[in-house]
Amino acid sequence: MFFHYILNLFLVIELMKHGAKLTSVHALSMQYYAIQCPLAEMFVKNTVNQALQNDPTLAAGLLRMHFHDCFVEGCDGSVLIDSTKNNTAEKDSPANLSLRGYEVIDKAKELIENQCPGVVSCADIVAMAARDAVFWAGGPVYDIPMGRKDGRRSRIEDTINLPAPILNATSLIKMFSKHGFTVQDLVALSGGHTLGVARCSSFKNRLSNFDATHNVDPSMNSRMATILIKQCQNGDDVTVALDQTKNSFDNAYFNAVQSSAGLLTSDQTLYMNPRTRGWIDAYAMNQARFFLDFQSAMVKMGLIDVKEGNDGEIRLDCRVVN
Ligand code: HEM
Structure with missing residues (x-):
């Protein structure tokens, strides 16, 4: 507990140094799921580790997925939503066609829903999966605050906010x-x-x-x-x-x-x-x-335009708005 408190404090100081909006920091917390779904992080970690053992290249996919989620409509899991008859979703944009790892998120969500239904957002699962993938591939370990809500909007035209590879x-x-x-x-x-x-x-x-x-x-x-x-x-x-x-x-x-x-x-x-x-x-x-x-x-990227309260929901299936 004390360790987490210190980490939280450290994070806030780091974010202040880098000019992040503190309003976002208040809403999320390291212990967000501690009571309602204490094993959420473990489920994600195990799922990611297992998937990467089978296919190490998926680490890249999961990291990129979090980036593409956060840069379009904030970190709200909108990149996971499937297109419907009436809506072409972000994932069908040319910029997202080579995104990989959706099935890893689905798997983690399924395990978590079985344990604690309706509690853990898809957006948080994406953020955790990216973090765990980086560590699995030999990168640094870091703690991220949780509590992002899932968005209800996912539109192909919003992916204009993703940087193109030809930019200087x-x-x-x-x-x-x-x-x-x-x-x-x-x-x-x-x-x-x-x-x-x-x-x-x-x-x-x-x-x-x-x-x-x-x-x-x-x-x-x-x-x-x-x-x-x-x-x-x-x-x-x-x-x-x-x-x-x-x-x-x-x-x-x-x-x-x-x-x-x-x-x-x-x-x-x-x-x-x-x-x-x-x-x-x-x-x-x-x-x-x-x-x-x-x-x-x-950590800062994971806080971009995070949805709170009724701004968002806890999607039951990461591919479909409730
Ligand atoms: C700075 C602006 C960025 C641009 C213009 C950019 C663009 C791209 C492009 C064009 C690809 C290859 C896609 C393809 O050909 O299929 C790619 C791959 C990738 N990007 Fe970025 N990216 C940027 C920033 C980032 C950031 C911030 C991250 C994560 C922190 C990231 C993570 C990745 C990863 C891991 C891959 C490999 C994906 C795979 O192997 O499936 N990129 N990026």
């Missing part, structure tokens, strides 16, 4: 600052690309007809460009690792960006802008620093 650092800084993120947070969060893959369609803009004077993006390592051009001849859906250790949460992503081997425009641009470049160097040199900053940025 200035646009990314602007987009992330709308959610209260600093430049440092942006770079730390981009370190999420230490896990997983991207399809050729997400970076082919860098491989041909880049501009009037270049066929290939000159900020891409030319040996890498040659290899990618060959790989992508097999189609837009061919996948390429975002760094050299795609299933390990480490700082290899920052080393890649330093050596012009960032895969997406949005990765490599962070080394071209003087405001972001220093953080790439810092995290490439010091993994512990990356882990620390990633943790606090993730």
Whole structure:
């Protein structure tokens, strides 16, 4: 109990330092499910661990899912909702078609509903699953406050709020600052690309007809460009690792960006802008620093536009509004 109190205090201080809205902190708490569903976190952890044992690549999917949930309508599980006859949901947007791990969330929800029906939100399960996936892949462990409610709105047009991979650092800084993120947070969060893959369609803009004077993006390592051009001849859906250790949460992503081997425009641009470049160097040199900053940025991300009280609900099936 005392430990949790200290953690809570530490979190609030960290968030104040980073300028987060304290109203969100008050509503959520580390002990939110302590009485009504004390084993909720354990159910999620076990489900995630089991899923990742079978398919380690899902760690990336679960981390990205939380990001895509939070950036569209806040962290409210809206990304999980299925489209209906009358509504095309977020998950059917081109930006979300390669999201993975929905069945892991369903499984955790099912176990939790059997134990404590109608108590634990899908939004919290997504946040816990991302956290557990990062740890499973070798990343830092961190505690997150719970109590997010599930949203009732999930519309394809809202996914316009997701950053496109062709954005440059200035646009990314602007987009992330709308959610209260600093430049440092942006770079730390981009370190999420230490896990997983991207399809050729997400970076082919860098491989041909880049501009009037270049066929290939000159900020891409030319040996890498040659290899990618060959790989992508097999189609837009061919996948390429975002760094050299795609299933390990480490700082290899920052080393890649330093050596012009960032895969997406949005990765490599962070080394071209003087405001972001220093953080790439810092995290490439010091993994512990990356882990620390990633943790606090993730806690902050998990608080974006959180729904409370009657603003939201506890969905019974994560794919369907009650
Ligand atoms: C900074 C702006 C960002 C942009 C423009 C961006 C864009 C992308 C794109 C285009 C992909 C590949 C999708 C595909 O081709 O199928 C991707 C993958 C991924 N992103 Fe991001 N992303 C950003 C930030 C983040 C953040 C903040 C996180 C998490 C903290 C994250 C986690 C991931 C992960 C883990 C993958 C791999 C997914 C997989 O293997 O299934 N991204 N991202």
